[in-house]
Amino acid sequence: MSIRFYNTLSRSIEEFIPLKKGEASLYTCGPTVYNYPHIGNLRTFIFEDLLHRWLSCRGYKVKRVMNLTDVDDKTIKNSIQQKMALADYTQIYKKAFFEDIEGLFFLKADFYPAATDYIKEMIEIIQGLIKKGFAYESNDGVYFKVSAFADYGKLAHIDQETLLAGASGRLSTDEYSKEQVSDFALWKKWTAEDGAVKWDSPFGEGRPGWHIECSAMSMKLLGETLDIHCGGVDNIFPHHENEIAQSEAYTGKPFVHYWLHAVHLVVDGEKMAKSKGNFHTLRDLTTQGYTPRAVRYALITTHYRKPLNFSFDLLKQADSSLKRIDDFVFALKNVKNEGSKNEEFSGFLVKSQSKFESSLDEDLNISEAMAALFELISHYYENQKNYSRQNAVEILSFLEKADTALGFIHKEVKEELSDEEKALMEERNLAKKNKDFKKSDEIRDILLKKGIELRDTKEGLVWKRL
């Protein structure tokens, strides 16, 4: 069974056929480092993480780039406001970004290139584009000449005339010295507003336009044509459309085979905005006591092409769902039955695994994959007396594999008890034996507050760290 993805280019689901058998080159648009990532950014990044993980699970050797945009209007403006050098300012948010994605259990990309480290490569491309007649220099910058690139609009599915018609009335041409409103900047010549931010170039001091960085970095690190490029839907136009134009005009080769875009999340049915007070970052949520694991679960378990309605209730639901999974893992690890393997259940496990995999193969249908997982859990519990430790081991091995894709099943917990905790547990056992239930319940509460849940089972007392 092959993997299939919805390709924005064709607006349909296509079988994934990589350039090189067994390999997948992946360029994922990373953050603009002018602020802390918000959960909307993180949703897109988590989708990219799932994509990365699933390709790896399916045996592809993934080569992935995730870029950091560390020079643009906002980074410059904010750094000047803070009276900081651009690099010092962006460093704060680069660090925050890495903290967030680590906390959310992201797989590491192979490269995290920063735009400012690739100025030389960008200039090379711009020069090439001028030479080939796809770009021209004006008094305030270098622009890509959209009319020279016949395929312009193929990703966003708009034709140039529509683009111009739609833009008229909304844009004033005289603001820029470009030939056509839809032409976009490759290089912006220095102005006083840029402060100390400038690089030398054959077109005078200045800074690169936004889109060119991705073309330069992806070509340098992944080659002129790559398999998959993704980002948020808002990037389809103009960012990715412009990347295609620049790159393909420059190389004469297809830039990207598969374009995947994540739909935005909304909060309580509304757009997330600072003014609405529904703007959340990961650190806000963890400060309020939610775990990154629950955030990951909440953001990943809705299909990436569906609008996700984020709410605190959703996080609570994520917590509850994770608890069911945790309890299941706990139950499996505590199976005492040393009898032979139940073959009927092994067969069911094979079916569950196959449903899990084929669901993710189909454009990362995680909802269906999760259904397979939960069906497995229910099916196990229904007849758990009939299943042995061998069955449990088989399931745990599947869960471990599934977690390679999901990244939220595994939970690091201390398995040993402290001396104090041991003593409390012994004390409770004694109290319970003497039918001093008041005392035994008190100790149970104390331990629960310490994050240890007690369960009295037929096989005796069992404890579990939450």
Next chain:
RNA sequence: GGGGAUGUAGCCAAGUGGGAAGGCUGCGGUCUGCAAAACCGCUAUGAGUCGGUUCGAUUCCGACCAUCCCCUCCA
């Protein structure tokens, strides 16, 4: 104004031209000294609204409504 998407239970959410997955929550029960965990049962004759095609529509088509995205630097 133009283009693109989405709308399924209290909440999250999937598949499907013919019996509406799964999760969370809630309620009742079993187990337990009480819990916890688990199990059993109940919770959409209904799919934004209105039409059309069809023997049959949640699924296909159209209109309308709502929300989101894009229309020069928002994930």
